Amino acid sequence: MVTKPTLYLGIGLALLSSDLCLLLLTLNILGWFNILHADLSFIEQAAETISAKQWQLYFQSATLAWLVLVLLSAVQRQQKDEKVAAASDDSKVTKEGKNYSHGASLVKSICIVVLTLLTPHMLESHRHRHPILRRSLIRHQSTSVTTNQNNVGADSDVNTQEEATIASASSVTPQELVFSVDNMTCGGGGSHVRNPV
Numbered sequence: 283m284v285t286k287p288t289l290y291l292g293i294g295l296a297l298l299s300s301d302l303c304l305l306l307l308t309l310n311i312l313g314w315f316n317i318l319h320a321d322l323s324f325i326e327q328a329a330e331t332i333s334a335k336q337w338q339l340y341f342q343s344a345t346l347a348w349l350v351l352v353l354l355s356a357v358q359r360q361q362k363d364e365k366v367a368a369a370s371d372d373s374k375v376t377k378e379g380k381n382y383s384h385g386a387s388l389v390k391s392i393c394i395v396v397l398t399l400l401t402p403h404m405l406e407s408h409r410h411r412h413p414i415l416r417r418s419l420i421r422h423q424s425t426s427v428t429t430n431q432n433n434v435g436a437d438s439d440v441n442t443q444e445e446a447t448i449a450s451a452s453s454v455t456p457q458e459l460v461f462s463v464d465n466m467t468c469g470g471g472g473s474h475v476r477n478p479v
Contacts, residue, residue: 284352284391292348292391296398299341301329303402307418314414329420345399349392356388 284292297305302325309325312318332338402419409415 284388288352289391289394292345292352292395293398295341295345295348296395298332299338299345299399300402301333301338301420303329303405303418303420304398306420307401307405307414310414310417326420333420342399345395349395352388352392356384359384 297303306322306325306329309318309320309322313320332341405415405419409419
């Protein structure tokens with residue numbers, strides 16, 4: 283059985299490994315449905331710092347170590363329970379029920395941590411579908427910006443001012459404008475947006 287502090291440690295390591303993607307996704311969804319509005323700049327800045335300093339490898343290693351330790355402790359506990367059950371056959375039915383509940387708890391805990399760890403990889407192919415997904419994937423935004431800036435810095439064949447301007451414009455991070463208009467139908471809002479005054 284995985285204790286709550288051990289589970290929270292695993293979830294925390296998985297969140298840090300995935301650049302806080304699941305946390306950002308959850309808070310963005312809650313804000314989208316007007317349930318909870320929070321300033322996410324601190325969390326986004328922390329995620330960008332983790333991504334920029336490339337700490338994910340350390341956090342991913344720690345998460346994998348957590349998974350291995352949890353599985354090893356479960357195997358050790360199973361062997362210990364089998365030895366105790368062999369010594370006393372009286373409570374065999376209750377032992378099987380406990381083993382099932384411990385196994386189910388272990389599987390749930392591992393699934394939670396693995397899904398948290400894999401969230402950005404699962405959402406990456408769907409990032410174009412909704413702005414919430416794009417705002418929740420910090421690592422991939424900063425990686426593409428860094429790649430563009432490195433390509434611009436490495437290009438020594440830029441001779442004219444126009445080419446330099448085009449190269450610097452390609453390294454700009456695309457910005458996204460999300461707004462809502464109260465008491466207006468979709469068609470009316472669309473016509474005002476398409477035809478600004």
